[in-house]
Amino acid sequence: MREKLPPQRERAAAALSARATATRQRILDAAFVEFAEKGLAGARVDEIAARAGANKRMLYAHFGAKEALWLEVLETAYAAKRAEERAVEVADLPPAEAMAKLVAFNLRYVARHPEFLAILHQENLHRAAYLASSARVRALYSPLLESLRAVLARGEAVAIFRAGVDPVQLYVSMLGLSHFHLANRHTLSTIFGTAMDTEAAIAAREAHIIAVVLGYLRP
Amino acid sequence: MREKLPPQRERAAAALSARATATRQRILDAAFVEFAEKGLAGARVDEIAARAGANKRMLYAHFGAKEALWLEVLETAYAAKRAEERAVEVADLPPAEAMAKLVAFNLRYVARHPEFLAILHQENLHRAAYLASSARVRALYSPLLESLRAVLARGEAVAIFRAGVDPVQLYVSMLGLSHFHLANRHTLSTIFGTAMDTEAAIAAREAHIIAVVLGYLRP
Amino acid sequence: MREKLPPQRERAAAALSARATATRQRILDAAFVEFAEKGLAGARVDEIAARAGANKRMLYAHFGAKEALWLEVLETAYAAKRAEERAVEVADLPPAEAMAKLVAFNLRYVARHPEFLAILHQENLHRAAYLASSARVRALYSPLLESLRAVLARGEAVAIFRAGVDPVQLYVSMLGLSHFHLANRHTLSTIFGTAMDTEAAIAAREAHIIAVVLGYLRP
């Protein structure tokens, strides 16, 4: 259908499509928020459409089904994090500083995007069924893991870090040290009576987990 | 659970219903499994009753509402963990061994009870609203935190551990190092292509996180 | 669940079930009418429930889906006709009278149950997909066809009927002579300006089609 359009109409079509793209994006954003707040089962399609300032019908025109929308949100969330990870420059820093930067980056990222954590946990509730069906996400390597691998090797080489550290274990630890604090911020603050997501709490946490990682890596 | 009931109610409740208590317990167990698998919104009351081999009406007779049942499950899950924590004996061990035992205990506990993690994350999705309404859980201090505090003090005193460690931060780190690995086992294994909950994977994780904690604590 | 009930409770359950059975039947009847009036696609589940004086939820509890209900209606419609066919006694009549009785029976049946025709045509719109899935209906031989076969043989034997008549062709003709008149009664009366379902019209049609069949069968 599209092939026979003359160039000027092509541009027109693209212009029209710009509005559609905007609508699609608004729905995606709204879904992200709603899903993060209520989970897949708890989220309401009406609510997503309303938040998006769009019609429910449009949601289906663009995504076909609630579950497909979930998958799209999941993929987008992963892709967004990977994109920011890719922008973290550590190649020019000395190993310890580099490592600290990676650790801090991850903590700050999840502090800025706690919805990412909610999406992640929900997907684990589904036993990663949607993730498994997404070739796109599975194909995304983690820039953070790659950076960590490189920094670790550099530090080991100059004997600033201990030898024999498994980069994947360290990667998982780095995530765990950041994520748990924020993912469980509500239960933790209910029990300890102090907020976990104030700048002060985040800064304290940052100092601590950097100390843990660097302390551990000492030879 | 029943401790605060005045004696006569205790007796009355007991007298009324040996069978009723059993039914109640079966419903609670079934709810625990269903909630852990599907979350509060995704869980189905019919399914819980069916799993419990009970009638749906009984569920309402005993708990009044789905949400009340969730609260009960949440309280039970917390109480169960706290009870096992209380049974961990470390007072007689040298600080390093004691610390390793605490770390290992927590990892093994969540490995044995991954549903606990699911419940916890769901409750954070609810911004801990149910937990906040439970005086019972809020009142439960964490034996694990208390043990950790004591061990830390002992280690610091004999200069085996570094000084100035915040016990709460370390407690949160200890949980994070264990929980993340297991809570995200499905997405992690999808991405890395290896199972996270085999005995081999758990053992490797155990060795790593003990090394991290003890490595960090070195003076 | 049912096995361990003591006899008296069994009876109680059966009694309870009597109410359920009644509800189920009311839904089935209502569906029959609604489907016959509007077809499968045009029928409304809400309307069926309302006509049945029942709740929509009950419809799903008993039948599971609109399409399953359609199948049930279809099966019931066929079974009802076959049952009445079975009650037509012609063995004791002389061949010509017997044949006339069969022809008349069929016309009168569809005149009394025009919904049967509507259901039949709808099912042909579906290319008999539901019928094909019903072992129950496919297994039902047609008593009418069997009777016709026997009568035809008797008439041929005594040379009252012509030889070499294919019973299935005659059966189809007998149905066609009755069904068309009634199935298309609305378009026919619109075009001819006279009602097709008055007693007078039916009687005239009856006389005509008996004349056609017997006229044809003359040796």
Add this chain to the structure above:
Amino acid sequence: MREKLPPQRERAAAALSARATATRQRILDAAFVEFAEKGLAGARVDEIAARAGANKRMLYAHFGAKEALWLEVLETAYAAKRAEERAVEVADLPPAEAMAKLVAFNLRYVARHPEFLAILHQENLHRAAYLASSARVRALYSPLLESLRAVLARGEAVAIFRAGVDPVQLYVSMLGLSHFHLANRHTLSTIFGTAMDTEAAIAAREAHIIAVVLGYLRP
């Protein structure tokens, strides 16, 4: 269709839109197929537009509403059949041959156009409401009925046919003998296990119904 339009409108319409007329026709054809397959309620406007390779908006521009399109399809279907009927020449044939030709024509027509049957039955489901609103169709006399009337008179006059046959009854019988076999081809073949629309089956049916009609008409 356009014959009654005054000349200037004729020219205007033609001038305005050679392409528009083609689009209109494609939509009409697509609607015919879709309606025949799914009925009025089951047909989808999107599907019709897609089949026509046209835009949904065009459908509304040309026909205004789904129901109006149905009416148009219905009128077209009737008109098409009447047109073919008009082309059947029997005036020069001897009565018996003429009658056979009329019977065969009708069978062959519906065999070639089974969609006509589907449309007809659907319209009866609507109690001929649309047909009733179409002065155009109601005004169309049936050439087939007229031919039959003439042939019958000729045959009676020369005593080749029995006397006193009601032409309308015979007309309805002729239709019924053809239509039922084909309209119910799916349920019939499901039950009898043999296809009804192969050339062999049609030929056998043709022979049978000619025999029935001519057999009946014998004096």
Add this chain to the structure above:
DNA sequence: TATGAATGAGCCTTCATTCAT
């Protein structure tokens, strides 16, 4: 205490139709 049947609100999805370009 326990059960099967019933309810009404609400959920995901789809449809015929219209607007803006």
Add this chain to the structure above:
DNA sequence: AATGAATGAAGGCTCATTCAT
């Protein structure tokens, strides 16, 4: 004339909850 995007009103189906026995 033609298109893609948008709309609102259902439509089929499911859920937590309650009634009657």
